[in-house]
Amino acid sequence: xxRPATGEIVAMANLPTFDPNNLGAxxxxxxxxxxISDIAEPGSTFKIVVVSAxxxxxxxxxxxxxxxxxxxxxxxxxxxxxxxxxxxNILSVEEVVAKSSNVGAAKIGIKxxxxxxxxxxxxxxxxxxxxxxxPAKFAALFVPCPLEQDSITRIPMGHEVAATPLQMCLAxxxxxxxxxxxxxRLVDHLEDAEGKVIARYPPQVARxxxxxxxxxxxxxxxxxxxxxxxxxxxxxLDFYTAAGKTGTAQKSVGGKYVSGNSFRHSSGSFPLTIRSxxxxxxxxxxx
Amino acid sequence: MKKGHxxxxxxxxxxxxxxxxxxxxxxxxxxxxxxxxxxxTNHSALD
Numbered sequence: 077x078x079r080p081a082t083g084e085i086v087a088m089a090n091l092p093t094f095d096p097n098n099l100g101a102x103x104x105x106x107x108x109x110x111x112i113s114d115i116a117e118p119g120s121t122f123k124i125v126v127v128s129a130x131x132x133x134x135x136x137x138x139x140x141x142x143x144x145x146x147x148x149x150x151x152x153x154x155x156x157x158x159x160x161x162x163x164x165n166i167l168s169v170e171e172v173v174a175k176s177s178n179v180g181a182a183k184i185g186i187k188x189x190x191x192x193x194x195x196x197x198x199x200x201x202x203x204x205x206x207x208x209x210x211p212a213k214f215a216a217l218f219v220p221c222p223l224e225q226d227s228i229t230r231i232p233m234g235h236e237v238a239a240t241p242l243q244m245c246l247a248x249x250x251x252x253x254x255x256x257x258x259x260x261r262l263v264d265h266l267e268d269a270e271g272k273v274i275a276r277y278p279p280q281v282a283r284x285x286x287x288x289x290x291x292x293x294x295x296x297x298x299x300x301x302x303x304x305x306x307x308x309x310x311x312x313l314d315f316y317t318a319a320g321k322t323g324t325a326q327k328s329v330g331g332k333y334v335s336g337n338s339f340r341h342s343s344g345s346f347p348l349t350i351r352s353x354x355x356x357x358x359x360x361x362x363x
Numbered sequence: 364m365k366k367g368h369x370x371x372x373x374x375x376x377x378x379x380x381x382x383x384x385x386x387x388x389x390x391x392x393x394x395x396x397x398x399x400x401x402x403x404t405n406h407s408a409l410d
Contacts, residue, residue: 077385087385176371310375313383315393320378322371353389355382 078354080249082279083258085208086353111356112212115238119323120159120176122234122244124251124294126185127173129196132255132290135187138170138297142180149179152225156182159324174300176307176322178233185232193231199285200247201257202239207282208260212240234323245356251298252319252354255291257282295319320355 077087090110094102108114130136144167147158158164158178164171172180185193197203205212230236239247242260250257259280266275286294298319301308308322326333386393 307371308375310371311378311382313379313386315383316386316391317394318382320375322375324371353382353385355378355385 077356078245078249078260080253080258080352080354083246083249083261084264084279085260085262109210109212111241112206112208112210113240115240116327117237117325118234118239118244119325120178120181120234121248121321121323122237122239123173123176123181123232123323124247124298124321125196125200125202126181126188126193126232127169127297128251128255128286128290128294129192130169130184130188131293132196132286133188133192136169136184138168138293140169141166142169142172142177142183144172144177144179144183147177147179149182149229151182151186151229154226154229156226156229170297170300171305173297173321174303174306176301181232182229185228190228193228196285197231197237199257199283200250201243201282202237202247206240206242206246206260207280208242209262234325241356245354248320248356249354250285251291251294252352253291254288255284255286257285 078085088109088111090108092106094106099107127136131138144158144164146165147163149156156178159176162175164175164177164180167175167177167180169180169184171177172184188196227236246257246260259282261277261279263277265273265277268274298321299317300306301322302312302318302320303309308320311318311320311322
C-alpha cells in the first residue's frame with residue numbers, strides 16, 4: 077500500500093511469513109519479501125500501461141470505438157482470445173478497460189506500435205530497479221525490441237512481461253498521482269538520541285510518465301472497472317470511491333505456462349482524493 | 364482457466380476487504396452515503 081503523492085510505503089505484508097525471533101523454524105521461502113523480489117506476469121492489470129500511453133500520445137480517446145472481433149482476433153498467425161465468457165463486438169476504449177478486453181487492448185497496442193509501447197513500459201518503471209532501500213533480487217524483466225511478431229498483442233494484456241508487485245503498485249500510483257512516478261520511500265527522517273533530526277529523506281520524483289490529462293482520463297476509465305458495468309465490481313467499496321484493475325496470469329515454468337498454477341492480481345487506488353492510497357494485492361495459487 | 368480463478372473473482376474481494384479496513388484504521392472519512400457520492404464531482408477525482 078503506497079501513498080501515490082510521496083511514494084511512501086504505508087504497508088507491506090507477505091504470507092507465508094516468519095518469526096524473526098525464531099528464524100530456524102522458518103523456510104528460506106517464507107523469509108523472502110515477495111513484494112520486492114518475486115516477479116510474475118501482471119496480466120490485465122498491465123492494461124493501464126498501453127491505454128494511458130495511447131491517451132497520452134493522443135492516438136486514442138476514451139470514446140473511440142474498437143472492433144473486438146467477438147473475442148477472437150487473428151494476428152501474426154496466432155489467435156488471441158478474450159478471457160471472459162462474454163464475446164465483445166464493438167467497445168469504446170473506456171469499455172475495453174472496464175470489460176478487460178484482451179482483443180481491445182491488443183488493438184490499442186498495435187495502434188501505438190512496438191517502439192512507443194516499449195517506451196511507455198520503461199517510463200512506468202518496468203525493467204529497472206524501483207530504488208527501494210531493501211535488498212531485492214530482481215529488477216524485473218522486459219524483453220527489448222525487436223519483439224516477437226505477436227508480442228504487440230500480448231504485452232498490452234500483461235503477458236511476455238514480468239513485474240514485482242511493488243513495481244505494479246508504483247505504476248498504479250503514477251496514474252493516481254496525476255501521471256508522476258515516485259520512488260518508493262520507506263524512511264521519512266532519522267533522529268539522534270536527543271530527538272534531533274539528523275537526516276531527512278524527502279519524496280523523490282522518478283519521472284513524469286503521462287500528462288495530467290491522460291492520467292485523469294485513465295482514472296475515469298479505471299473507475300468504470302469498479303462499477304456495475306466493469307469486470308472489477310467485486311472490488312467496489314461501500315463508502316469510498318475507487319479506481320482499479322484486476323488481472324490473471326498463468327505461472328510459467330521452464331518457459332511454458334503451467335495449467336492450474338496462476339497469479340491473481342488486483343491493483344487500485346482509493347479514496348479518489350489527493351490523499352489517496354494505491355494498493356496492490358497479489359495472490360499465487362498452486363491449485 | 365476456470366472462471367473462478369480470475370483476479371476479478373478471487374483478488375478483487377480481497378482488495379475491498381483490506382481497503383475498507385485500512386480506511387477505517389487510517390480514519391479516512393467516508394465519501395459515499397447510501398450510494399450517493401459526496402464531494403467527488405468530476406472525473407479528475409484527484410483534486
